[in-house]
Amino acid sequence: MWPTSITPFLLAAGVLTLGLVLWGGLRRGIKGLASLRVIGVAVFWMGYQLSPLSSYFTGRIWDHFLLVPDEINAGLLFSLLCMWGYLFAYDLAARSHRAFPKRRFSGFELPSPSPMLLYTLTLIAAGGFIVNIGGFDQIWHASYARGQGQFAVRNLEGRLRQMIIVVSNSLDLITATAGALAVLGERSRPRNKIAGWLALAASDLSFCHGFSRAAGLPFVVVGVLAPLIRRKHGFRVAFLCALAAGYLGWVGYAQRGSYTPGLGTFSEAALPSNLLTASAAMTKQKSPQFNLLDAMPAWTRVALDKSGTTGDGFSLALNWLSRLSPIPSQILPLAHVGTNLSATMGTWGKVGITTPTFAEIYYVFGVWGFLLMLPFGALFAFFDSLPRRMPGIVAYACWLLAMISLVTTLTGTTRAMTRPLLYALVLYVANRLYESHRRAELAMIPMHPLRQAERPAGIGGGDPRFRPSNHI
Numbered sequence: 303m304w305p306t307s308i309t310p311f312l313l314a315a316g317v318l319t320l321g322l323v324l325w326g327g328l329r330r331g332i333k334g335l336a337s338l339r340v341i342g343v344a345v346f347w348m349g350y351q352l353s354p355l356s357s358y359f360t361g362r363i364w365d366h367f368l369l370v371p372d373e374i375n376a377g378l379l380f381s382l383l384c385m386w387g388y389l390f391a392y393d394l395a396a397r398s399h400r401a402f403p404k405r406r407f408s409g410f411e412l413p414s415p416s417p418m419l420l421y422t423l424t425l426i427a428a429g430g431f432i433v434n435i436g437g438f439d440q441i442w443h444a445s446y447a448r449g450q451g452q453f454a455v456r457n458l459e460g461r462l463r464q465m466i467i468v469v470s471n472s473l474d475l476i477t478a479t480a481g482a483l484a485v486l487g488e489r490s491r492p493r494n495k496i497a498g499w500l501a502l503a504a505s506d507l508s509f510c511h512g513f514s515r516a517a518g519l520p521f522v523v524v525g526v527l528a529p530l531i532r533r534k535h536g537f538r539v540a541f542l543c544a545l546a547a548g549y550l551g552w553v554g555y556a557q558r559g560s561y562t563p564g565l566g567t568f569s570e571a572a573l574p575s576n577l578l579t580a581s582a583a584m585t586k587q588k589s590p591q592f593n594l595l596d597a598m599p600a601w602t603r604v605a606l607d608k609s610g611t612t613g614d615g616f617s618l619a620l621n622w623l624s625r626l627s628p629i630p631s632q633i634l635p636l637a638h639v640g641t642n643l644s645a646t647m648g649t650w651g652k653v654g655i656t657t658p659t660f661a662e663i664y665y666v667f668g669v670w671g672f673l674l675m676l677p678f679g680a681l682f683a684f685f686d687s688l689p690r691r692m693p694g695i696v697a698y699a700c701w702l703l704a705m706i707s708l709v710t711t712l713t714g715t716t717r718a719m720t721r722p723l724l725y726a727l728v729l730y731v732a733n734r735l736y737e738s739h740r741r742a743e744l745a746m747i748p749m750h751p752l753r754q755a756e757r758p759a760g761i762g763g764g765d766p767r768f769r770p771s772n773h774i
Contacts, residue, residue, distance in 0.1 A: 304371035305358055312378040313358060316351035319385055320344065332529045338686040338701070339392050342679075342708050343385050349597040349712040350381035350660070356593075368599035368647065368655070370606045377601045380664055383672035391679030396687070415480045415695055420497035423477040427504040430470035433463065435511055435563070442566035448513055448558055465630045470508060472725040475706060478505035478523040479699045485524065486531045486539075510550070510568045513558035515594055515713075517568070518550030523702060530689070555594055556580045597658040597712040600643060604661035607641055608668075615666075622666045625717045628724055636717070640665045659711040659719045682708070685726060696733040700726040 323343045327334035334340065353364050354374055363369060432438060436446075484490050484498030502520035509517040525543030528536030550572070557571035557580050570576065621637035639662060643655035663671035685704035688697040703726035710719045 304374045306375060309354075309358060309375060309378070312375060312382065313351065313355050315382055316347055316378065316385075317355070319382065319389075320347045320351075323389070332533065333690075336526065336530055338682045338704055338708065339389070339396075341705055342388055342392070342682060345595065345708045345712065346381055346385050346388070348593065348595045349658070350377055350601065353593050353596045353598055354378060364593075364596075365599040368603045368643075370599075370602035373602035373605040374598065376605055377598050380601075380669060380672060381660060383669070384660060384675045387672045387675035388679040388682075391676040392683045392686075395680035395683035415484050415494070415498075417493050417497040420480055420484060420494070420501045423473075423480055424497070424501045424504040427470070427474055427477045427501070428507065430466060430473060431504070431507040431511070434467050434470060434508055440564070441511070442564050444511070444563040444567075446562070448563050461633075468630070468721065469725075472703060472722060474505040474508060474519065475523070475702055475722075476699045476729075477501050478520045479527075479702050480695055481505065481520065482524045482527050483531075483695060483698065486528055486536070507565070509554070511565055512563050513554040513561065513568060513571070515551050515555045517554040518547035521547035521550070526702070526705070527698065551594065552581075553577055595709070595712050597660070600655065600658050601661040601664070603643060603646065604640065604657060604665050607646060608665045618666050622662070622716070625715070626720055631717075639715075656713055656718075657715050659714065659716050662715050681723065685723075688730070692733075696729055700730050703729075 320343060323340055324335075327337060327340040330337075354377075357364050363371065432441075435441065435444065440446075478501070481498040481501030484494045485502065487494070490498070502524070506517065506520050508514075509519055521543040525540040525547065528539040528543065530536070532539065553568065553572045556577065557568075560580060561567040561571045571580075618639065622639050624637050625639065627634060640657075643657055647655060660671075663674055667674070682704055685700055688700050691697075703722040707719055707722040707726075710722065
């Protein structure tokens with residue numbers, strides 16, 4: 303029965319790892335704390351170490367539905383190995399990225415997105431929202447329950463809508479990024495700021511409507527970017543945004559079972575009196591849960607399923623690898639990897655229970671699955687270097703998509719976790735191709751003979767036409 307004699311050492315190792323990473327980030331200032339190195343370890347620690355640590359000191363089991371206490375130590379050990387593998391690969395890859403030349407860039411000079419781009423992204427986000435919820439009549443008060451139809455067999459229209467929903471989540475993040483850059487830019491014109499606020503509002507429609515824990519996403523984006531763009535003056539903005547995002551996220555989590563989807567119902571649920579009533583009811587439950595990022599209960603349940611099954615590990619690994627295909631799952635059905643937690647816990651057809659990334663990896667590869675964090679750590683180090691190497695909307699959008707991917711490891715499978723990374727890579731490659739095409743076009747423009755003589759040797763020289771653009 304948990305805890306055992308080894309539990310304090312595993313918990314202490316987790317706290318020490320987090321402390322050393324935070325200390326290393328603090329020594330580098332704002333950029334150090336806002337790095338994917340620190341964020342990644344903090345997310346993993348909160349998902350797998352925080353709740354067991356609290357339970358160890360209080361003596362209370364925090365989850366009586368999914369949690370398998372006998373597997374907690376295994377979860378602590380595996381999460382530690384994943385954190386260490388992530389750090390090792392990140393630090394190794396970060397050294398090579400530092401060798402690249404840095405562009406001179408001040409956070410206060412970040413180019414603001416144009417109003418046309420902001421309005422376009424706003425319309426796309428709002429249009430995707432209308433399609434996803436089923437029409438204009440479902441905006442304020444939906445006629446269906448949250449999650450209704452998730453187990454139904456989809457026809458062609460349903461498959462197309464599901465693909466739009468998946469893509470819209472990443473587009474909402476890009477829209478929020480552009481809006482945040484416009485709002486935070488000190489040199490942004492008033493019309494840019496207005497367009498930025500509209501973009502931020504549009505990017506949060508789907509999350510609030512569906513009572514998601516991600517409600518308040520725009521505040522997260524603004525809060526993360528504020529210290530990077532406004533330096534010391536951005537910490538106050540970040541603090542206020544953290545409070546707002548936490549409040550809206552808690553509304554989505556605590557009130558999802560009491561209200562049907564809708565912007566009107568979310569507004570009603572967000573009233574302080576209604577939220578306090580719901581929070582008080584949750585406190586009276588046998589096992590209150592206040593760690594919204596907790597992934598340990600689901601991990602232990604999957605680990606228990608693994609211990610009771612035998613099969614071909616090679617075929618299981620192939621199935622897992624095929625699930626990472628970039629082809630939408632509505633076109634190419636996904637191979638099965640283990641038993642769905644909804645079926646295991648008897649909630650199939652009523653409530654869906656997602657499998658965390660670490661749990662799926664452990665089910666397929668066992669304890670050696672932590673080695674998969676090596677390529678992921680290197681990839682996150684690459685995305686962490688983009689705002690420094692090519693500052694602009696694309697770089698920050700890719701960085702934020704990578705950050706969302708880290709959080710998704712606690713709430714979704716490996717496929718769900720890699721989708722934001724895939725979109726970030728596509729966005730990065732598309733921007734590089736656009737920049738290359740733009741430079742090629744500029745190189746073909748004839749130059750005045752006098753200016754040609756003034757141009758120094760080397761590609762681009764001092765001619766402003768050959769300077770790489772910082773934004774789309």
